[in-house]
Amino acid sequence: MDWKLEVVVVPVADVDRAKHFYAEQVGFAVDTDTRIGEHARVVQLTPPGSACSIIIGTGMSESRPGSMQGLQLVVDDIDAARAALVAGGVEVGPVQHFDDGVRAEGRGGDWNSFVFFTDPDGNGWAVQERPAAG
Template identity: 45%
Template sequence: MMLALEVVQLPVADIDRALAFYTAQAGFSLDVDYRPTADFRVVQLTPPGSACSIQLVVADSPVRVHNLYLVTTDLAHGRAELIARGVAVGAVRHKDPVPTWAGAWGTGLDPQRRDYASIADLADPDGNTWILQERGHRPQ
């Protein structure tokens, strides 16, 4: 059996504001913006290179989704690109020590650029949070 995660719904207060953030700032591709009536709308976006999409869902509740992972082969470059687009991205940190990691963090990229060792955080305007994580880095 194969099971593939296709879509994660993100609760937002304002779909248009979230749509602008994810397309213009975060660089996601718009897959669907379907509004057959004034009261029903489906907006689906996909991060570059991903097989999993997000759907923006209006929610009056303050509950948000936290710690969704966006994986990149070059965390420093990906972070810089997001910042250049106006996204507030936290400082890069790495697991320390990596081989016996128990929750402590060191500053900056993992010196050996090991898979899953380096991360940075960001949030959308509604407080849904993301973790950028490096995997598959190959020096140029």
């Protein structure tokens, strides 16, 4: 039996601002934007090539906006990913790696090159480069 992670709820304060950030600046596809009654709204967005989506909205979570940390995306080219984020107006750090548990600037070995950014509410994201298929 497969157990697949389908969606992660990301708590935000302003749904329209967050939708703009994830769709227009980061490049996620908007799958749906649905209002369910007067007090609930569900916006589902999916990163390019991902089988897992995020949901932002109202009436879905008791979590504090900005409290989600450690969300992670994986890409083939960390430099291209960073350039795309910068082009979208996202404040993103330099390429970094971990050296004995401490972040250091520059690329690391396989699975050890990252960039980090936050959404407008402070939810924290890492983008990790995976090694080329051999």
